Amino acid sequence: MADKPSIPKGTRDFTPLEMTRRNFIFDTIRKIFRTYGYLPIETPAMENLSSLMGKYGEEGDKLLFKILNSGDFRGGLTQEEWGSIPAARLGTMISEKGLRYDLTVPFARFVVQHRNEISFPFKRYQIQPVWRADRPQRGRYREFYQCDVDVIGSDSLLNEFELIRIMDQVFGALDLKVVIRLNNRKVLAGIVEVIGEAGRMIDIAVAIDKLEKMGLEKVMQELEEKGLKRDSLQKLGPVLEMMGDTRAKLEFLEGYLEGSPIGMEGITEIRQLYAYLGSDPVEAEVELDLTLARGLNYYTGTIFEVKSAEVPMGSVCGGGRYDDLTGIFGLEGVSGVGVSFGADRIYDVLLQLERFPRRDHMDTRLLFVNFGQEEARYIFPILRQLRSAGIATELYPDEAKMKKQMSYAHTRGIPFVALVGAQEMKEGLVTLKEMETGTQERLTTEALIRRLS
Amino acid sequence: MADKPSIPKGTRDFTPLEMTRRNFIFDTIRKIFRTYGYLPIETPAMENLSSLMGKYGEEGDKLLFKILNSGDFRGGLTQEEWGSIPAARLGTMISEKGLRYDLTVPFARFVVQHRNEISFPFKRYQIQPVWRADRPQRGRYREFYQCDVDVIGSDSLLNEFELIRIMDQVFGALDLKVVIRLNNRKVLAGIVEVIGEAGRMIDIAVAIDKLEKMGLEKVMQELEEKGLKRDSLQKLGPVLEMMGDTRAKLEFLEGYLEGSPIGMEGITEIRQLYAYLGSDPVEAEVELDLTLARGLNYYTGTIFEVKSAEVPMGSVCGGGRYDDLTGIFGLEGVSGVGVSFGADRIYDVLLQLERFPRRDHMDTRLLFVNFGQEEARYIFPILRQLRSAGIATELYPDEAKMKKQMSYAHTRGIPFVALVGAQEMKEGLVTLKEMETGTQERLTTEALIRRLS
Numbered sequence: 040m041a042d043k044p045s046i047p048k049g050t051r052d053f054t055p056l057e058m059t060r061r062n063f064i065f066d067t068i069r070k071i072f073r074t075y076g077y078l079p080i081e082t083p084a085m086e087n088l089s090s091l092m093g094k095y096g097e098e099g100d101k102l103l104f105k106i107l108n109s110g111d112f113r114g115g116l117t118q119e120e121w122g123s124i125p126a127a128r129l130g131t132m133i134s135e136k137g138l139r140y141d142l143t144v145p146f147a148r149f150v151v152q153h154r155n156e157i158s159f160p161f162k163r164y165q166i167q168p169v170w171r172a173d174r175p176q177r178g179r180y181r182e183f184y185q186c187d188v189d190v191i192g193s194d195s196l197l198n199e200f201e202l203i204r205i206m207d208q209v210f211g212a213l214d215l216k217v218v219i220r221l222n223n224r225k226v227l228a229g230i231v232e233v234i235g236e237a238g239r240m241i242d243i244a245v246a247i248d249k250l251e252k253m254g255l256e257k258v259m260q261e262l263e264e265k266g267l268k269r270d271s272l273q274k275l276g277p278v279l280e281m282m283g284d285t286r287a288k289l290e291f292l293e294g295y296l297e298g299s300p301i302g303m304e305g306i307t308e309i310r311q312l313y314a315y316l317g318s319d320p321v322e323a324e325v326e327l328d329l330t331l332a333r334g335l336n337y338y339t340g341t342i343f344e345v346k347s348a349e350v351p352m353g354s355v356c357g358g359g360r361y362d363d364l365t366g367i368f369g370l371e372g373v374s375g376v377g378v379s380f381g382a383d384r385i386y387d388v389l390l391q392l393e394r395f396p397r398r399d400h401m402d403t404r405l406l407f408v409n410f411g412q413e414e415a416r417y418i419f420p421i422l423r424q425l426r427s428a429g430i431a432t433e434l435y436p437d438e439a440k441m442k443k444q445m446s447y448a449h450t451r452g453i454p455f456v457a458l459v460g461a462q463e464m465k466e467g468l469v470t471l472k473e474m475e476t477g478t479q480e481r482l483t484t485e486a487l488i489r490r491l492s
Numbered sequence: 493m494a495d496k497p498s499i500p501k502g503t504r505d506f507t508p509l510e511m512t513r514r515n516f517i518f519d520t521i522r523k524i525f526r527t528y529g530y531l532p533i534e535t536p537a538m539e540n541l542s543s544l545m546g547k548y549g550e551e552g553d554k555l556l557f558k559i560l561n562s563g564d565f566r567g568g569l570t571q572e573e574w575g576s577i578p579a580a581r582l583g584t585m586i587s588e589k590g591l592r593y594d595l596t597v598p599f600a601r602f603v604v605q606h607r608n609e610i611s612f613p614f615k616r617y618q619i620q621p622v623w624r625a626d627r628p629q630r631g632r633y634r635e636f637y638q639c640d641v642d643v644i645g646s647d648s649l650l651n652e653f654e655l656i657r658i659m660d661q662v663f664g665a666l667d668l669k670v671v672i673r674l675n676n677r678k679v680l681a682g683i684v685e686v687i688g689e690a691g692r693m694i695d696i697a698v699a700i701d702k703l704e705k706m707g708l709e710k711v712m713q714e715l716e717e718k719g720l721k722r723d724s725l726q727k728l729g730p731v732l733e734m735m736g737d738t739r740a741k742l743e744f745l746e747g748y749l750e751g752s753p754i755g756m757e758g759i760t761e762i763r764q765l766y767a768y769l770g771s772d773p774v775e776a777e778v779e780l781d782l783t784l785a786r787g788l789n790y791y792t793g794t795i796f797e798v799k800s801a802e803v804p805m806g807s808v809c810g811g812g813r814y815d816d817l818t819g820i821f822g823l824e825g826v827s828g829v830g831v832s833f834g835a836d837r838i839y840d841v842l843l844q845l846e847r848f849p850r851r852d853h854m855d856t857r858l859l860f861v862n863f864g865q866e867e868a869r870y871i872f873p874i875l876r877q878l879r880s881a882g883i884a885t886e887l888y889p890d891e892a893k894m895k896k897q898m899s900y901a902h903t904r905g906i907p908f909v910a911l912v913g914a915q916e917m918k919e920g921l922v923t924l925k926e927m928e929t930g931t932q933e934r935l936t937t938e939a940l941i942r943r944l945s
Contacts, residue, residue, distance in 0.1 A: 043822065044601040045605065046535070046536055046543075046601075046605075047538050047540055050536035050538055052535050052536070052605070053533060053534040053535075054533060054606065054609065055531035055533060058532040058534060059532070073855070073884050074882060074884050074885065075879065075884070075886065078508035078855055079508055079511040079515075080506060080507060081505070081506040081511060082499070082506075083499055083503035083504065083505070083635050084503075084591075084623070084635060085499075085503060085557075086499065087498065087499065087500055101562075104559050105559070105560040106558070106559060106560070106591075107557075107560050107587050109554075109557075109625040111579040112583065113579065118571035118572070118574055119571070121571055121574040122571045126563065126565060126566065130560055130565065134560050135500070136500050148499075149505055151497050152498065152505070153505065153507065156507065158900060158903040160888075160890070160900075172562040182537060182538065190889065193890050194890075197862075197887065197889045201887075204876075315869075315872075318869045319869070319876070368497040369497070402529060409650075415650065416768075416771045416772070419768075419771060419772035423772070425527075429527060431527050431529050433529035433615070435613075436613055436646040436648035436651050436654075437646050437648045437650075447611060447613075451611055
């Protein structure tokens with residue numbers, strides 16, 4: 040029985056210190072979501088596999104964690120089928136459920152399933168873990184938290200603007216400098232139209248997404264391998280190399296996309312967003328990045344991505360508008376827009392920059408030393424009063440040596456220790472010792488509460 | 493693609509109203525745990541199957557959700573093996589991971605794995621979902637939350653007393669009347685010794701556990717079928733039928749268990765706990781119940797179970813002392829004690845009794861009606877100030893008909909609506925309308941913030 044215990048690779052335990060830091064991130068995000076009127080929902084960890092399959096591309100299907108059916112999962116599968124059917128398909132024959140891969144698809148499913156209880160526009164937030172059978176590496180986990188905020192049932196650009204404000208405010212509250220990059224899928228659609236490859240939108244978006252990582256040459260090569268015409272690639276080049284400020288980019292695009300109504304629509308939307316930002320500016324830099332594509336194919340309008348301006352790290356937040364998301368569950372014509380904050384990456388950035396606030400009150404403020412039964416009984420009502428006043432207080436449970444008890448207080452970082460002996464019991468007092476300075480004072484319970492509040 | 497969406501049976505979505513109510517329970521519990529000095533941890537949803545198997549009895553093994561291995565999970569399994577190996581074993585050959593079944597075993601694993609970073613006694617709490625492939629029924633789900641609080645590395649009975657205080661305070665704060673039932677496994681061990689069936693402790697505990705549900709006769713019958721001697725059963729009878737107050741029960745037991753050192757130890761522990769309760773009483777009734785056994789076999793001392801005194805419902809909290817829990821992971825001699833609050837059952841009780849507090853502030857306090865672009869720009873900085881003051885505020889995103897916007901405010905239960913037209917913009921004011929009374933007033937932004945704070 041004495042296995043050396045471990046946990047699955049790519050997953051993590053969180054110690055009290057890590058929990059306190061993570062909760063700082065979650066609480067900051069949640070509080071801001073709420074002041075904008077977003078409401079919390081939660082969905083189950085397990086979804087029907089049929090709700091998940093095919094929503095994240097072929098690659099995504101492979102990364103779904105599947106739950107083996109209960110009982111005799113073999114069902115009617117014959118030995119021959121077991122031997123001959125490809126693993127990917129065989130997996131779906133012995134698993135009906137999978138762990139959620141993100142919060143967006145479960146949200147779409149939620150909206151469709153509960154559409155009669157929801158009043159639109161529906162503004163929801165959702166903070167839950169997701170699971171992906173990705174190869175674990177630095178900054179990439181198999182279980183990680185997403186903090187999603189979406190509004191569905193409104194196509195106003197005021198929603199996009201609100202999300203930019205929220206991203207700005209969240210990272211401001213976390214004391215992180217970021218760059219918010221944005222683009223518009225309609226502009227991308229216009230570009231593929233102009234270069235004469237209108238049907239290859241997804242391939243091109245996926246390739247462009249790798250631009251930062253792989254460089255222009257390799258992306259061009261990949262696109263050529265995927266069958267894009269030389270001529271198309273030549274027309275695409277200038278867009279991907281486009282530098283300069285937002286005004287310059289928009290002016291370039293206005294010429295470039297002249298013949299594409301959808302492209303021009305994209306430009307109008309971007310201009311409108313910048314107009315909002317002009318009248319109500321944000322702290323963060325908001326950069327128009329024509330090479331921003333975002334791989335997932337359900338986006339149809341504005342797309343966002345946020346990166347730290349201080350630390351090289353993948354994106355810490357991203358999202359966009361999707362016009363058809365609920366369509367996959369049978370509800371057409373409901374447009375939504377949202378972003379997802381990656382709590383784990385934000386954690387890593389804060390840690391690296393040493394930006395976590397020092398938390399004095401992460402736990403116990405006061406430890407009563409245990410001198411024995413009689414003293415314990417004297418302390419009971421004092422404990423009750425301190426805790427009622429919200430002061431986290433402990434009585435050391437064992438009658439251990441003084442040194443051991445003090446060492447516990449020290450290791451746990453408890454700032455005060457209380458001593459109660461015969462003298463204190465007679466006088467109705469408590470001796471309070473401050474650990475850092477060593478100073479002692481004798482106090483009534485009321486004074487003790489005032490001192491520690 | 494247009495599947496009618498659904499979720500796996502036994503799982504649930506939580507709407508904003510349900511979330512608010514659930515968070516009321518979690519926040520109440522968490523706040524109390526903290527004032528007693530317990531620290532938060534979290535463990536991954538997936539554990540290695542080897543950490544889970546064999547920890548919950550044969551029945552428990554069947555109820556584990558197994559995660560199908562990624563890639564070609566068939567490994568070296570031949571077609572013949574696929575056809576001939578029993579499903580239960582076959583499952584463990586194609587799955588290395590499982591979803592956690594409770595929080596106690598992962599906690600034991602955590603303690604052993606992190607023992608060099610932990611200072612003992614280690615007081616931790618953990619609030620996370622667990623998964624069981626149980627047959628779903630009213631009040632029983634396949635995904636549900638446990639709120640566990642444990643102290644490990646101390647065998648002082650002060651810990652048991654503290655847990656009773658915590659249970660009392662939690663249910664008091666939730667405005668629920670409960671009965672805390674307690675017993676001691678050492679007393680049970682003494683009883684099986686006295687009746688001459690010392691080796692049958694688990695069988696007897698499991699049978700006694702069903703006493704309330706099945707009645708004495710059927711339990712006796714079950715024990716007889718399991719091979720207990722007639723003579724033993726006759727000796728057992730009087731204990732199970734024992735009624736009366738705690739003093740009477742303890743006096744009876746002291747005679748009954750005279751020849752059993754472990755039994756007498758159990759009585760001493762119970763007496764000590766009642767002595768603590770005598771000097772520092774709790775609100776709830778604390779009943780000594782000799783028929784309380786609790787099925788799980790890792791308990792070795794005090795055991796607890798809490799039931800509503802107002803609503804017939806399974807136990808809403810339970811736990812006990814386990815001397816050997818970390819032993820299953822190779823760390824011997826660390827005693828712990830803890831209880832687990834069942835958030836879902838508590839939810840059901842609160843709902844049935846209509847005891848959830850009315851939450852006026854569950855969401856948006858103020859909705860700005862959207863009259864158009866120009867007005868929106870005027871409103872932007874006001875929105876910013878209101879939100880900075882912590883007042884949840886929305887601007888309706890679309891320039892929809894007034895009626896539609898008011899209907900949104902009404903459905904969402906937003907208590908105030910703000911109107912800004914040409915006149916307000918000229919005067920730098922906002923017209924505030926209270927939805928319930930219909931009264932209107934014109935306010936500066938500062939006055940608006942004061943009014944809504």
